[in-house]
Amino acid sequence: MNTWIEFFANGTNGMIFALLGAAIAVGLAGIGSAQGIGIVGQAAAGLMAEDPDKFGKTFILVALPGTQGLYGFVIALLLFTKIGIFGGDAPELGLGLKYFMACLPVAIAGWRSAIWQGKVAAAGVQILAKRPNDVMKGVIYAVMVETYAVLGFVASLFMVLFIK
Numbered sequence: 001m002n003t004w005i006e007f008f009a010n011g012t013n014g015m016i017f018a019l020l021g022a023a024i025a026v027g028l029a030g031i032g033s034a035q036g037i038g039i040v041g042q043a044a045a046g047l048m049a050e051d052p053d054k055f056g057k058t059f060i061l062v063a064l065p066g067t068q069g070l071y072g073f074v075i076a077l078l079l080f081t082k083i084g085i086f087g088g089d090a091p092e093l094g095l096g097l098k099y100f101m102a103c104l105p106v107a108i109a110g111w112r113s114a115i116w117q118g119k120v121a122a123a124g125v126q127i128l129a130k131r132p133n134d135v136m137k138g139v140i141y142a143v144m145v146e147t148y149a150v151l152g153f154v155a156s157l158f159m160v161l162f163i164k
Contacts, residue, residue, distance in 0.1 A: 013093050014083075014092045014093045014094065014097065015083060015084075015090040016096065017097050017100040018083045019083075021100035022099075022103060024103055025072040025073075025075045025076050025079075025110075027072075028072065028110060029068045029110030030069040032068050032069070032111035032112060033067070034069070035115045036065025036066075036116075036117050036119075037063075037065050037066055039118035039119055040119075040125060044058035044059075044062050044125050046125075051129075057128055057132070057135050058125060060139055061142060064117055064139070064142045064143065065114040067146065068110035069114070071149060071153040072107060075103060075106045079103065079160050082099070082160060083099065101159070104156075105152040105156045105159075106149075106152045106153050106155070106157075109148050109151065110152055113145055113148045114149065117145040120141050120142045120145050121142040126138075
């Protein structure tokens with residue numbers, strides 16, 4: 001059994017922190033996407049009960065919060081190629097901690113923005129219900145929230161790519 005001091009003194013334990021970062025990137029962004037899709041999906045299902053012909057237009061709004069989960073997944077896959085999960089040496093502890101930190105922007109921004117995007121997209125469903133010709137205005141509002149998920153994704157992407 002290792003003590004904490006022995007754990008941190010062993011330089012090859014970076015893999016644990018790198019994998020934890022990947023898990024958080026996928027997990028938090030995925031949770032946010034699931035919640036966001038759930039929020040707008042409920043609103044869309046209510047509209048579909050009244051007007052089934054609007055499925056195609058509601059589908060766009062329902063799908064939008066799902067992108068954050070994809071961003072987290074892409075960062076995790078990229079990280080796997082960098083840390084030798086498919087073969088190679090495990091990263092040193094310091095590098096593993098850097099990779100962990102690099103995963104946080106996509107995890108946190110993806111988590112929170114997906115939930116808020118779901119709420120904005122649900123309001124877009126209300127626009128669709130009352131003014132079907134203005135549905136793209138609701139889509140634009142929802143896409144504006146996506147900007148912050150993209151910023152988190154790009155920050156994590158650059159950090160994972162260029163950390164040494």
